[in-house]
Amino acid sequence: MLDVEDLSVSYGAVQALQGVTFQAREGTVTAVLGANGAGKTTLLRTVSGLVKRQSGNVSYGGVELTGLSVENIVRLGISHVPEGRGVIEELTIDENLRLGTLWQFGRQERRSVLDEIYELFPQLAQRKRRMASTLSGGERQMLAIGRALSSKPKLLLLDEPSLGLAPLVTAQIMALIQELARETRLTVVLVEQNVRSALSIAEEAVVINLGRVVIADTAASVAADTELRHLYLGF
Numbered sequence: 001m002l003d004v005e006d007l008s009v010s011y012g013a014v015q016a017l018q019g020v021t022f023q024a025r026e027g028t029v030t031a032v033l034g035a036n037g038a039g040k041t042t043l044l045r046t047v048s049g050l051v052k053r054q055s056g057n058v059s060y061g062g063v064e065l066t067g068l069s070v071e072n073i074v075r076l077g078i079s080h081v082p083e084g085r086g087v088i089e090e091l092t093i094d095e096n097l098r099l100g101t102l103w104q105f106g107r108q109e110r111r112s113v114l115d116e117i118y119e120l121f122p123q124l125a126q127r128k129r130r131m132a133s134t135l136s137g138g139e140r141q142m143l144a145i146g147r148a149l150s151s152k153p154k155l156l157l158l159d160e161p162s163l164g165l166a167p168l169v170t171a172q173i174m175a176l177i178q179e180l181a182r183e184t185r186l187t188v189v190l191v192e193q194n195v196r197s198a199l200s201i202a203e204e205a206v207v208i209n210l211g212r213v214v215i216a217d218t219a220a221s222v223a224a225d226t227e228l229r230h231l232y233l234g235f
């Protein structure tokens with residue numbers, strides 16, 4: 001379980017997060033929602049060790065993450081797909097996926113991990129030697145997720161995976177995320193501007209506004225709260 005407690009983060013004078021508390025349970029999708037500048041990306045970057053917290057605690061499976069290097073956080077089983085897709089365009093699909101395995105596995109294991117990823121994404125398997133720069137937006141997002149999965153994480157942090165994708169491709173990606181949580185017990189924290197899509201696959205939802213949690217409840221309750229939706233989620 002991911003446990004975020006009273007977390008505050010600032011960039012100089014900008015208070016990006018203030019007293020943020022929520023949990024993400026094993027094998028579930030927790031949606032993190034909120035307008036532009038709410039602090040969603042900052043939250044993910046703090047969990048994965050890219051941004052320093054000001055105060056509060058972040059722990060995963062009872063292990064305090066504060067002060068750990070990004071590399072050690074990955075080794076604990078936490079993987080992050082950044083906003084704008086984490087793929088390296090100058091590398092092939094296969095090379096991108098191999099990169100994800102580097103910190104975790106020996107040679108032998110790497111091969112079998114890659115085979116599992118290709119099984120999940122047959123579209124990528126057919127194009128192993130192609131440069132990532134030639135992929136469509138949806139394929140690129142799949143590669144970014146595949147690369148994150150190639151470290152065999154227990155917790156996956158996804159920052160706006162639907163950004164710029166057509167509705168059908170978004171639906172495909174959302175279905176995959178839901179399946180991963182259900183079938184492999186992966187814990188997912190899903191940051192999304194596409195609120196409807198995110199709520200349709202999430203069990204829990206956290207709404208953030210100007211760095212503070214407005215509500216952390218079941219996705220069903222958040223979706224049913226008309227006033228909250230109008231005020232913070234724009235629908």
Ligand SMILES: Nc1ncnc2c1ncn2[C@@H]1O[C@H](COP(=O)(O)OP(=O)(O)OP(=O)(O)O)[C@@H](O)[C@H]1O
Pocket residue numbers: 011014015016034035036037038039040041042043083193
């Ligand atoms: N590196 C930075 N330096 C200074 N301020 C930053 C930095 N990154 C983010 N901020 C500020 O922190 C606040 C939260 O930003 P963040 O990117 O976490 O929001 P977000 O919810 O992900 O927004 P979006 O939906 O636009 O991606 C914003 O006011 C933003 O301008």
Ligand SMILES: [Mg+2]
Pocket residue numbers: 040041042083
């Ligand atoms: Mg963001």
